[in-house]
Structures are given as structure tokens and as C-alpha cells.
Amino acid sequence: MEAIEDRGGPAQPLLAVKGLVKHFPLKGGLFGRTQAVVRAVDGLEFDVLKGETLGIVGESGCGKSTTARLLMRLMDPNAGTMIFDGEGVGENEQAGGLTLRDYRRQVQMVFQDSYASLNPRLTIEETIAFAPRIHGLSGEKAVTRARELLAAVGLAPANFALRYPHELSGGQRQRINIARALALRPKLVILDEPVSALDKSVEAQVLNLLVDLKAEFGLTYVFISHDLNVVQYISDRVLVMYLGEVVEMGPVDAIYERAGHPYTRALLDSRPSMDPAFRRTKPPLTGDPPNPVNPPSGCRFRTRCPYAEAVCAERKPLMANLGDGHIVSCHMASAGSGHSKAGRLYEVPPPRAEMVA
Amino acid sequence: MSAVLKPAMTPLVKLRDLNVTFVTRDRTVHAVNGVDLDVMPGEVLCILGESGSGKSVTLRALMKLLPKFARISGSIEVAGKDVTKMNERQLANFRGTDVAMIFQEPMTALDPVFTVGRQIAETVQRHEGASRSAANARALELLELVQIPSAKRRLDAYPHELSGGLRQRAMIAVALACRPKLLLADEPTTALDATVQIQVLLLLRELQERLDMGVIFVTHDLGVAGEIADRVAVMYAGRVVEEGPVAGLMAGPLHPYAQGLLGATVHAGMRGQRLTTIPGAPPTLDVAPTTCAFSPRCQFVRDECLERVPVLRSPEPGRQARCVLVPYGA
Numbered sequence: 191m192e193a194i195e196d197r198g199g200p201a202q203p204l205l206a207v208k209g210l211v212k213h214f215p216l217k218g219g220l221f222g223r224t225q226a227v228v229r230a231v232d233g234l235e236f237d238v239l240k241g242e243t244l245g246i247v248g249e250s251g252c253g254k255s256t257t258a259r260l261l262m263r264l265m266d267p268n269a270g271t272m273i274f275d276g277e278g279v280g281e282n283e284q285a286g287g288l289t290l291r292d293y294r295r296q297v298q299m300v301f302q303d304s305y306a307s308l309n310p311r312l313t314i315e316e317t318i319a320f321a322p323r324i325h326g327l328s329g330e331k332a333v334t335r336a337r338e339l340l341a342a343v344g345l346a347p348a349n350f351a352l353r354y355p356h357e358l359s360g361g362q363r364q365r366i367n368i369a370r371a372l373a374l375r376p377k378l379v380i381l382d383e384p385v386s387a388l389d390k391s392v393e394a395q396v397l398n399l400l401v402d403l404k405a406e407f408g409l410t411y412v413f414i415s416h417d418l419n420v421v422q423y424i425s426d427r428v429l430v431m432y433l434g435e436v437v438e439m440g441p442v443d444a445i446y447e448r449a450g451h452p453y454t455r456a457l458l459d460s461r462p463s464m465d466p467a468f469r470r471t472k473p474p475l476t477g478d479p480p481n482p483v484n485p486p487s488g489c490r491f492r493t494r495c496p497y498a499e500a501v502c503a504e505r506k507p508l509m510a511n512l513g514d515g516h517i518v519s520c521h522m523a524s525a526g527s528g529h530s531k532a533g534r535l536y537e538v539p540p541p542r543a544e545m546v547a
Numbered sequence: 548m549s550a551v552l553k554p555a556m557t558p559l560v561k562l563r564d565l566n567v568t569f570v571t572r573d574r575t576v577h578a579v580n581g582v583d584l585d586v587m588p589g590e591v592l593c594i595l596g597e598s599g600s601g602k603s604v605t606l607r608a609l610m611k612l613l614p615k616f617a618r619i620s621g622s623i624e625v626a627g628k629d630v631t632k633m634n635e636r637q638l639a640n641f642r643g644t645d646v647a648m649i650f651q652e653p654m655t656a657l658d659p660v661f662t663v664g665r666q667i668a669e670t671v672q673r674h675e676g677a678s679r680s681a682a683n684a685r686a687l688e689l690l691e692l693v694q695i696p697s698a699k700r701r702l703d704a705y706p707h708e709l710s711g712g713l714r715q716r717a718m719i720a721v722a723l724a725c726r727p728k729l730l731l732a733d734e735p736t737t738a739l740d741a742t743v744q745i746q747v748l749l750l751l752r753e754l755q756e757r758l759d760m761g762v763i764f765v766t767h768d769l770g771v772a773g774e775i776a777d778r779v780a781v782m783y784a785g786r787v788v789e790e791g792p793v794a795g796l797m798a799g800p801l802h803p804y805a806q807g808l809l810g811a812t813v814h815a816g817m818r819g820q821r822l823t824t825i826p827g828a829p830p831t832l833d834v835a836p837t838t839c840a841f842s843p844r845c846q847f848v849r850d851e852c853l854e855r856v857p858v859l860r861s862p863e864p865g866r867q868a869r870c871v872l873v874p875y876g877a
Contacts, residue, residue: 249740250711359828360598389597389767394811394822401821416740419813423822442818460741462770464814466793469774473746477696478710 196240198276203237204378204410205261205297210234210270212256216483226483230256232434234270238378243404243411245425245442247418247457249479253434254414258382261412262299263290275377295325298371302383304363308355314340315351318370325374339369342406343399361392365399372407380412385420397424418461422446427515430454433482433490436509440516450510450518450535453491489521501528557627559729559761560586560609565621567604567613567785568835577835578604580785581621581856588728591755591762593776593793595769595808599829601785602765606731609763610646611638626728643674647722648731651738653714657706663690663717664702670724689720694750712743716750723754730755732764736771748774769812773797781805784830784840786856791866801868804841839870847872 212231215224231253238244248254259265261272263280272279274288274296281287301307308317318336323329337347343365355363364384371379381400385393397420404411415421421428421442428445430438430453438451449455459474475494480486489507492498501521510523518535525533567579579601586592596602607613609623611630623630626645633641650656658666667689668682677685683702690698693716706714715735722730732751736744752775755762766772772779776793781802789802800806810823827844830836839845839852851857851871861867861876 249742361828390769390808391597391811391825392828394813394824397813398822398824417813418741419815419817422815423813423817446815456742460745461815462745462768462774464770464773464797466773466776466797470745470749473742473749475742476746478712478743479740 200240202240202276203273204240204275205238206273207234207236207238207261208271208273210257210260210272211268212253212260212265213268229434229482229485231260231267232485234431234434234436236429236436236439238410238412239427241408241410242426243413243424245421245428246412246414246431247416247421247428248431249416249457251433251479251482252431253482254416254431255382256434257431258299258380258412258414261380262297263293264299295374296376297378297380298374298376299380299382300364300367300371300384302386304360304367304387305355307367308363310355313352313354314345314358314366315347317355317366318373320373321370322373335373336369339372340366342372342403343369344395345369359392360388361395364388364396368396368399368403372403372409375407376409378410378412380414382414383416384413386415386417393420400424418458430457433479433485435490436519437491438516438518438520440512440518441514444512444514444516448512448516448536450512450516450523451491451520452495452497452522454518456494489519497522497529497531499529556587558585559588559590559626560584560763561622561624562605562609563622563624565605565608565623566619566835567601567608568618569614570616570618574833577832578785579608580832580835582782582785582787584780584787584790586729586761586763588761589755589759591752591764591775591777593772593779594763594765594782595767595772595779596765596782597767597808597829599784599832600782602782603733605782606648606733606763606765609729609731610642610648612648640674643670643727644725645727646729646731647725647727648733649715649718649722649735651734653711653718654706656718657714657721659706662703662705663709663720667717667721667724670721674725685724686720689724690717692723692754693717693720695720711739712746715739715743715747719747719751719754723758726758727760729761729763732762734766735764737766737768744771745774751775769797769809770814781808784832784836786836786840786869787859788841788870789866789868790859795866801862801866801873802841802870803845803847803872805868807844 210231211233213227213229216226218225246254260267274293277288279288279293280290315336318339319332322332322335337351340347340350345365385396413424425442428442429436432453438454449458456474477494480493486493487503488505489502492502507519507521508524509517509519511517521527521529522531522535562582562584565579565582569576569578582605594602608619609625664686667686671677671682671685687698687702690701695701695713695716736747764775779793779796780787781789783804789805800809807825825844830840839857842848842852857869857871859867859869860873862874863876
């Protein structure tokens, strides 16, 4: 298949997200008035560069999946803009904007639940050919493309084209979802926990496939997962979210080797050690993430942070630049913030769980 | 703690030739096909396997929690009692006092219309015949045991008012209410976040040591097994294909399936490398396998793999694997 043309040049971010906000009202009471709002996504700002894989990690309730749905425009944000390759998403076409229909042709999504995201009444071939047909391809051409894509995701078209989703295993269904996402030749694919529901041996197959397809079709990925090992394996850059905000972002090696934010460090330390001789004896963090309905004032992580001081409750930390595009939102990272360890982030011993031999 | 140190003890769990077949009008599934397992008192055994390997069915058989249409054969002995011969009344006493179970999803395991404190106290009243006030006192003790902060206040909380991690702790408290000798855990940390998962694993290990319980912990995650297990049994297509102490198994698995599973588990430092995968998919188990069930996916397959189900071979004491490539020990 033909390569996708590049418009704004390689240096222009494929997707620039600015000040993205999504609050969900909680309604209740006699007249269904809004009682509170869930601050699911609260001022996200990041770029997705051309050809990269941006990993987004965080715990449940941190807004990862809301972010995915906002990026796909499956829901409208309360505030914020998204610029896709130089064009404002959802803005007036005459003003240089991109209509949602055109946007969605270039951005596609793969969901975690491989079964729920397929129409049980359509054959595999019809499922994949559906979107190309909607977007104006003739029926015959759409089917040809569907069969090409089936082969590309490693399922023999002759065996699979006419089968139904319930006849397939989880790994096969996820391959179908990936093929369907690629059917419109998108530039950006948003993968929301695409391997989390799969068994380990199948997870490895699908990850290998994603790496291959990215090279073959020149894709850009946003890869959302709670599995830090998988994110490390597949990402070029990593964004760490906590309660709807970015707490740290940077190249994958910087995040995994020189994590600055106490939350990122704790998250990394929560991974199983994979060596029974070095088991953890103390958990890196206690308690669960707070409720995003009323997040803590100032730094949202302060209630679980071992280094929290008065200033953390008073002011929201600024984004500090650690160089090489590695940014972190912590009072310890910026000099003059008022924190007793201000500007001495790396002097803080990482809250590593003590290990026993 | 380790079974090796206590050779003279009688096993807490003794499973011999366990077979479970689910027969419905549409199809028959041979879920478990001859499982032998021993668990010593105070030992943590992890059953590691992918979906459909029969790990959860084996666990449920130990408590006779399988549906009516399941056909069970073989001998199941827990704490010296023959589970297969128990009637409903005996089972009701056996469950809770000798064996208790915790599940992946605490929201479905706890009753939404009773407070957490009441659910724990009810268990104590039912099994130990304690008075209501004594049971309530015990409930508070248990919530403190599982390290729920401000336990006194949480006694009056309903399950939906607790966070995921606290709910999981509350379910553990219900399970431990009558000091069972054996705790069965069916993927209790799979639905939790990483930072909470490690808290619950450490809690379980601490409680297991303090109460000297035997634990059978079912998981699909090798990393979780590494954090909690003394011994690991790897299941594939309803059989144990490898068994041994956790350190040896994670350092060098014997069975090609266990090797494949270790290779396919993504861990740190694999960036840029191609992940090794196990080609194909597990068998459907419509018929019980009569050969090595892994042979269609195995790169080392030989003629003898297809003649019969390989026997367990033990190359060194305490380790065994069901593969013709593994040497017999001296």
C-alpha cells in the first residue's frame, strides 16, 4: 500500500494538545442538580511527535482513558485545543480547521475490550471494510483492502474473512481491531490498553505486531497502559499522569533511569522484582489514589508523597525542565520554590523499597 | 515456611489425579486432566497459567465450588478431610473454618447491602457461635489485622464506600475471620493498580507468615508469583507441566512452555529486542489430550511427544516437569 504523505514537515508535531480539560458533573438530589464534578482531565498539555510512540501511564482514575477518548473526540472537552498537523481539530474549515470527519479518518483507536468493540453481527471482512466504504471507497475495493489488512495483521484472509467475532480468540480479535483501525490509513493510532486483557504469550505476539505495523505503515502511536514494562518496551517518550494532570514527561530512558517525580519513582518501584531473592519488604506507596472529585490543593500527589511540605499544599508546582525534553512538576525540581529540597531533586534518595536477600 | 525444612509433616492439601469435565448440552470441556498437588502447612504455592489452563477450576474444586454439571473425579484431601465425600452441611462448616477463598473482584464477593463489619461478624457468629458483641469486637481486630486505616470507622462502611484496595483488604478480613488453615486466592491482585497490588501482596505474605497458613495463589503473572510464592506449579491444558521452588523455576524453567512464558513476559531492559512468542494458541480441550498438549506449539517436538502424555520427570529433588526432554534424576 502507498505511503502516507507528510504535510507540515517532520519537525511539526503531529498532534499538539493545549490546556485540555474534561469535567464530568455528578448529578443527584431531587432536581438532578450538579452536586460535584469529577476532574477527570485537568489541563493536559503535550505534543505527539511524528513517527513516535508516546506512552501514557498512570493508575486507574488518573484520566488515561478519558484522555484517549478526548484525543479521538469521542467526547468534547470542556476547554482546550488540539492542533493536528497544523490544523485546528473541529474548527471551521474556512478558518484553516479540520472537520471531525476528516480528523477521524486520520486518527483511529484500538480499545481494551476486543469483543465489545466488534459488531457481533458483521463478519470480520465486513467489519474492516465498513469504515472505508463510509468514507467513499467502492465495496469491492473496500473488501480488497480488508483482505490485505487481514494478511498484514497475520491472519490468513482465506480462513478468517468470513468468520464472526465470537469464533475467534482474544488475541485474534485484537488483531482484527488493529486491522480495522488501519483500514482508513490513519496517521495516528490511539491504543487504549490494547494488550491488557490478553494472556502473556499472546501479549508478546500483539506487541511484536504493533512494532511491525508501525514501521510498515509509518504510523504514530499513543499507547496507554498501566503496565510499566510494556510501556517501556514500546514507547519513545513517556507521559506520567496523576489525577488528571501531567506530573512528568520525557524520553523513555530518562523516565525509567532518572525519574524525577516521587510518584513516577514509586510507580516504577511497585513493579514486581522478577527475582524471588530480592523481594520487596515495604510498599513504595501506601493507600489508594485520592478521589478526583475533590483533588488535594496545590500538588495533587502531596497526600501520598513522602517529601510533602507546607508549600506543596499552598501552590501548584511549575513544570521544571530537566533538559532533553524531560519535564517534571514538582517543587523539589525548581529552585526557589520554597521547598526545603528545592532544586535538589536528585539528592533525594528514591523511595526505593528496601530489599532483602 | 518452606516445605523443604519440614519433611516429616503431612501435607495440608493432597490432590491426586483430579479430573474435572464440564458437560453441557452443546459441548464437553475437559478442564482439568489429572492434577496431583501437595501443599504443606504454612506453604505458599502459586498456580501459574494462562486463561483456560484449568488453574481456577483446580482451585474451586478444593472447596467444591464448581457448578452441578461439573464431573469431578480423583481424590481431594484438605486438612485430612476427604472433600469429595462431604455433604452440603459438612461443606458449610468446612468452608470458612478449614478453607477460605478470596477473589479477583471484591465488589462481587462482598454483599453490597451489609456493612463490612457486619459481614465479618456474621462469619464469626456462624462458625464459632460467638455472641454478637464478641463478633463485632473480632471484626474490628480483623480490620486492624489487614491494616485498614481508621478501622473503627470503616466497620460501618458499605463495600461501595471503600476504594479498590480497601475493599480487597476487607475481603481478606472476611476470609481470615475464622483462622482458616488454607487460604485460596484466585488472582486477588489482578484488578488492582501497581502501587496497590504490591501493598496487597506484601500484606498477604505478612499475614500468611503470622498466621502460618497454607496458601494457594492462582495467577497468570510471573512477577506476582516471584513476589509471593515458595513453590510454583505451571499449568497448561488442565495439567501441571512443571513444578518446583520459585527461584529455580524463574531462573531456569525446564518445560518449553514455561520457558516460552518467561520469554514472552515483558520486563525491563527488553527495549528494541524482538519479544519471543509462543506460536499458536492453547488447545480447546473438547477431548482430553492423549499426547503432550503443548506439542503443536513446541519447537522441540519429537515423535515420542505424540505417543502418550509425557510422565513427570524429576532432574533434581523438588523439581519436576512433564516433558520428554527433561532428564530423569539420579
